[in-house]
Amino acid sequence: MAQVVLENVTKKFRHVTAIDGLSFTVRDGEFFVLLGPTGAGKTTTLRCIAGLEKPDEGNIFIDSKNVTGWAPAERDTSLVFQRYSLYPYYTVRQNLEFPLRPKVRGLSAPERTSCVLKAAKTLRIDSLLERKTKNLSGGEMQRVAIGRAIVRDPKVFLMDEPLSNLDAKLREILRAELKSLQLDLGATFLYVTHDHVEAMTMADRIGILDHGKIVQTGMPYEVYNYPKNLYVASLIGSPVMNFFDAFIQGDRMKAEGGLFEVSLEEGVRERLKGHAGAVRIGVRAEDMHRTAENGIKGRIYGIENLGTGKIVTFKVNDHIFRATVGPEYDLPMGSEVGFAFAQDRLHFFDKDSGENLFTCDRG
C-alpha cells in the first residue's frame, strides 16, 4: 500500500479545464473521498492517477515515485467503475481470475485459485463462483467488480462512483461493506462520488472539488461543522443547510425581506469581532428548535417522516426553512409555528466571496 500525491495537476480537454492546478495527498492506508457534483473533475482526476489520461501539467506520485510518465499497468492501481464492466459470458471465477492472468504477475495456477477464493470469501460471493456474471443481480455484479480489484494487492484502489447504479438499500449495505473491507485490508482508497452521504459515512478525509480545484479537505466532522465556504456548506448535510441574507448592526441581526430580527448573544458578538453589514447566514436543520416566543414565525409547508425523526419545512413569507423535530411532532399543514436557532451554531459567510468569515478561527 502507498500514499498518492498530486502536485499542481492540470488537465484540459480543448477549451475546458477539467482539473486546474490540483494538489492533494492521500495518505497510506487512508479512505479518501473526492466529493463534487457532475463536472467538478472527479473522474478526470482518477483517470490521471490510473494513467488513463495524461496531465497537461503537474506531477503524480505513488509510493513516492513520480509516475506521471508511467503506463497504467506500471502504476499498480486498481480501478472500479460505476458500470461493472464484467465479462458477461465468463463465470464469476473467470472474471476474478482475469487480472491475475498476465505472465508479468508470475502466479501459478494454484496461487491464482487461492487468490480468487480469498477475494470471493471476503465479499461473500464464494457461492457464486461458477455462475455467469450476466445472471447476477446488480449488487452481486458490483461485488464481483470490487472482487476483481482486490484479487491483486495493488498499491492503491481507485473507485469511480461504484455504488451509484444500485438501489438505495443496496447502496447502504455496500457502503458499510466497502468501508470495513478497506479497514480489514488496510488499503489506500481513493473514492469519488457526488453523494455526500457516501462521503460522510466512508471517508477518513473528504476533499471537496469545485471546478477542478479542491476547496476544502478535512475529516467528515470538520467539513460538516466548519465548512470553508457556501459551496461546501450547501454540498454537505441532509436536509440542505438553511440560508438567509441578513444585516448586522451592533447587537442586532435583521434578516433581509423583514423575515425576522433577533439580538445577538454575547458569544456570537465576540466571534463577529465587530464585523457588521450584509452577510449570508447558514444554519442546519438540527440547530433549529421549536419556540413559543422570540423566534422565526412561519407556516408549515410540509412534514416529512424519517422514522427516527421528522423534517418540518416552514415558510416565512416566501422563504423556506427546514428544521428537524422528534417523531411525535405532528401539526397540520398551514399551522403557524415558531422556531429559534442555536446562535452558537450559526455560520456566517461573506455575501460576495461566499467564504466563511470564521474558519480562520480554526487555523
Add this chain to the structure above:
Amino acid sequence: MADIRLVNVEKYFGGLCVIRGMNLDVKQGEFMVLLGPSGCGKTTTLRIIAGLEEADAGDILIDGESVKDLRARDRDVAFVFQSYALYPHLSVFENIAFPLKAAHAGEAVAEEGVRDVARILQIEHLLDKKPSQLSSGDMQRAAVGRAMVRRPRAFLMDEPIGSLDARLREEMRTELKYLHVKINATTVYVTHDQIEAMSLADRIAVMHDGVLQQIGSPMDVYDHPANLFVAQFIGSPIMNVVDCASAHEGGQAVLLLGTDGLRFPLSQSLFERLQSHPVPEGQLAVGVRSEAVLVEREARPDHVKARVKIIESLGPHDFVGVKVGDQIVRAKTPPRYVGRSDDTVWIRLEEPRLHFFDKRSGRSLLTG
C-alpha cells in the same frame, strides 16, 4: 377522486410469477407508496392499475367498478412522469392544455381547464413561460398540472423523482407532499427509496419477490415491522439484526447476542413472552434500531462492555459500530461521542424497542 382496489391480482411473465395474490385497498385521497427493491413487482403492479399490463388473475376496481376489461385510456387515471417530460418548445399553458387538445376539447374548455389547474397549483403567473425558464419545483407543478387537467380519478407515479440528484430530490419531496395535501388526489407512487416512502406516504405497501409484505403508516412499518425483510428495508441505517438466545443464569434472565455471546440482562416478563414462542436453537434473531442501542463511555450497571470497530460521522450524529461476535451493531450517538475505533464502550439495548424474529419464516414474534 376515487378509491382503488386490487383483489387477488396475479401476474406471470413466461413461467415466472412476478405478482402473487396481491390485495390492496387505496382509499380516496390517499397517498399510497409501493416500496421495494428492483424486481419486487411494484412497477408491474402500477402498470396493471394503469391498464398497461393485463393481470393474469384477480380484479382491479376503481370506485367499486371492475376496470379489468377497460383499455388504459378509458380507465381515467393519469401517469405522472418526472418534470423533465414537459415539451420544451411549448409554454406551460400549452403543456398543460396538451391532454385536452389531444382529446379534442374546444378552445374555451381548454382555457378554463388550464386556468383552474394553474390557480390550484399557484402557477398562473408562469403560464407563458417555457419549461427551461422554470425552477425545478415549478416544472414539477407544471407536470402535475398536465396530469390533473383531465380530472383523472387517480394519479399513478413511477419513481417520478428517481433520476434527479440528491439535493433536488429532497426539494421535490417536499413539493410533491405539499401538492398532495393541497389537491388531495388518490395517488399510487412507486419507489425503491425508503426515505421517499416514509416522507411522502399516508400508507406504505412494502413488496418483495412479488409478495406484499406489509401495509401500514410510515410509523407502523418503522416501529412494528411484520417481518425481517420490512425491518431491514425500512430505516437508515439498516436495522441491526443479530442471532440471539434467551436463558436464565443465576436467577436473572439474560439475552445472549451473537456467536460468542454478549450477555444483556432481560426482564422476566420479556423472557416469559419469548418462552411462549418457542423457536429452535439458532433460529431466533433480535432486531434493534441504532437509536435504541445506548452507548456509554464508562461502565454502568446493566451495560455490556464492547469494542468499537467503526465510526461513521453523519454530521448531526455519529453511528458507532461495535463488535458483537463477528457482527457489527450500530448505535446512534452525538457527534464525536466516541473518540476512535478500538475504544471500549458500554452498551445497553432499549428493551421495549427490541424486535424478535423467527429466522425460518422471517416473521416478527411478540407483535400485537
